[in-house]
Amino acid sequence: MGDIFVVVEHRQGEVRDITYEMLFKAGQLCREYSHNLTAIILAGQNESFLDDIAPKADRVIVYEDERLNNFSGELYREILNVLIEEHRPFLTLMGHTSWGMDLGPALCAKTGYPLATDCVDIMVENDRPVVIRQIFSGKVFSRVSFKESEGYLVSVRPGSFLPEEVEARKGEVIKNELPADLPVPRKNFVEFVDTAAGDVDISQADFLLSIGRGVGEEDNIEALKELAEIMGGTLSCSRPIVDKNWLPKYHQVGTSGKSVKPKVYLAFGISGAFQHVAGITGAGTVIAVNKDKKAPIFRVADYGVVDDLFNVVNALKEKLKA
Ligand SMILES: Cc1cc2nc3c(=O)[nH]c(=O)nc-3n(C[C@H](O)[C@H](O)[C@H](O)COP(=O)(O)OP(=O)(O)OC[C@H]3O[C@@H](n4cnc5c(N)ncnc54)[C@H](O)[C@@H]3O)c2cc1C
The missing domain is CATH 3.40.50.620 (HUPs)
Structure with missing residues (x-):
């Protein structure tokens, strides 16, 4: 054939x-x-x-x-x-x-x-x-x-x-050889602009604690930041968090953000849209916390917790501080 x-x-x-x-x-x-x-x-x-x-x-x-x-x-x-x-x-x-x-x-x-x-x-x-x-x-x-x-x-x-x-x-x-009669393109390449580099490089992190729209409000992010710090992780996020200006663009995972390859990817309140999960195909162990047991993220997760993310965040904090 x-x-x-x-x-x-x-x-x-x-x-x-x-x-x-x-x-x-x-x-x-x-x-x-x-x-x-x-x-x-x-x-x-x-x-x-x-x-x-x-x-x-x-x-x-x-x-x-x-x-x-x-x-x-x-x-x-x-x-x-x-x-x-x-x-x-x-x-x-x-x-x-x-x-x-x-x-x-x-x-x-x-x-x-x-x-x-x-x-x-x-x-x-x-x-x-x-x-x-x-x-x-x-x-x-x-x-x-x-x-x-x-x-x-x-x-x-x-x-x-x-x-x-x-x-x-x-x-x-x-x-x-190129065909002789190639047209002159109407669109021209101007410059390549990389996703803004920031003070963290999520593409190099070994452990990412990632947050999605499930965090609900900007003020709630602080609790997740604290947990990331206690666990020695780097904070990353899905696109809505960046779109709302809650975190800078260089934290974003996915097709219009960065591809990451941490050993552990811990996702809180992320549904698992393909534009997001395409960025984590190189991740080692994926752990997802989502209150919706049908969330697509569970299809790619190695471990899943179906619960309100704040219950899990508080339980982890208590355990790790003890
Ligand atoms: C061209 C294009 C490029 C894109 N590029 C990207 C990209 O690079 N990265 C990216 O992430 N997205 C990208 N998107 C957007 C993508 O399609 C999704 O809209 C986005 O990933 C959804 O983000 P989310 O999972 O945080 O939000 P949602 O899809 O709204 O999911 C929120 C999840 O949180 C859960 N939840 C809510 N409250 C709680 C709670 N209290 N406890 C536990 N769980 C809770 C819900 O059950 C839900 O599953 C792109 C879209 C387009 C069109």
């Missing part, structure tokens, strides 16, 4: 985790259904990431050009469209990230291939992909099938697959 294309995502000279997650899933599908895994690298000069990517793909198609130093939805769409026309891949995977959200619909319109966005799993049934997507803020999983097509486009939610070591692939490298 045909190829599975994986669009290699990178930023600031580094391959992003979503790329390895997609390569892992694509590798599984290729093994099961005898497809070839082709990684597509569009990057600046001398930035081709071949050492990282080649062992994980049967073939790597590389375009290196200074116009590709930074992501450009318009240029990527044109180049991928040419590649898709030439190779007719069965499936093209891209991250459901700022790249894929820009590229996916544009590529869908250009190629006519159907697109499923923000997928958390991919299977193949009767020679067509079937994908799993979450709806109603992660409370329900839906199975989505495609109308028949020559090829299919899927954007993958970050954190859906944990890349494990897989057998090495042959990694044949093909370096291509």
Whole structure:
């Protein structure tokens, strides 16, 4: 059967985790259904990431050009469209990230291939992909099938697959010249602004005590800060806490905050929206406290306490002070 294309995502000279997650899933599908895994690298000069990517793909198609130093939805769409026309891949995977959200619909319109966005799993049934997507803020999983097509486009939610070591692939490298008739992009990259650096770096902390909207009021945060101090933890939070200006942005965990990898992640009053849990896929032990036993955070937690968070905070304080 045909190829599975994986669009290699990178930023600031580094391959992003979503790329390895997609390569892992694509590798599984290729093994099961005898497809070839082709990684597509569009990057600046001398930035081709071949050492990282080649062992994980049967073939790597590389375009290196200074116009590709930074992501450009318009240029990527044109180049991928040419590649898709030439190779007719069965499936093209891209991250459901700022790249894929820009590229996916544009590529869908250009190629006519159907697109499923923000997928958390991919299977193949009767020679067509079937994908799993979450709806109603992660409370329900839906199975989505495609109308028949020559090829299919899927954007993958970050954190859906944990890349494990897989057998090495042959990694044949093909370096291509950019198509001659590339348009001049209408959007230009201006600058990269990192999430504000602050006085704590949650991405390096071993123990994070994280708070969500369940804390109720700004004044209640003090009790959680005290507990973090007693336990030797670093305070982090979900996005609503930052949106309300209760904590600075550099405390935020998640897709629009930081990805963290503490040994222990203790979450108080966080529901577990996918934008949040995508930031904790690298965490060791996850412990969640939530008064709603159906909160999605319990799906990713190793331990869970169903209770009012303040009961747990007070009990821990008493125990630890004793
Ligand atoms: C483009 C985009 C990017 C985003 N990026 C991020 C991101 O980076 N990080 C992020 O966190 N979110 C992000 N979000 C927001 C995300 O979708 C959720 O809205 C957010 O994570 C919810 O935060 P929360 O869990 O604190 O609040 P809620 O979803 O409101 O959950 C509060 C939880 O607290 C529980 N609770 C209430 N009171 C108590 C109590 N007394 N004791 C115990 N439990 C209690 C409730 O049962 C509930 O489960 C993003 C959204 C979008 C659209």
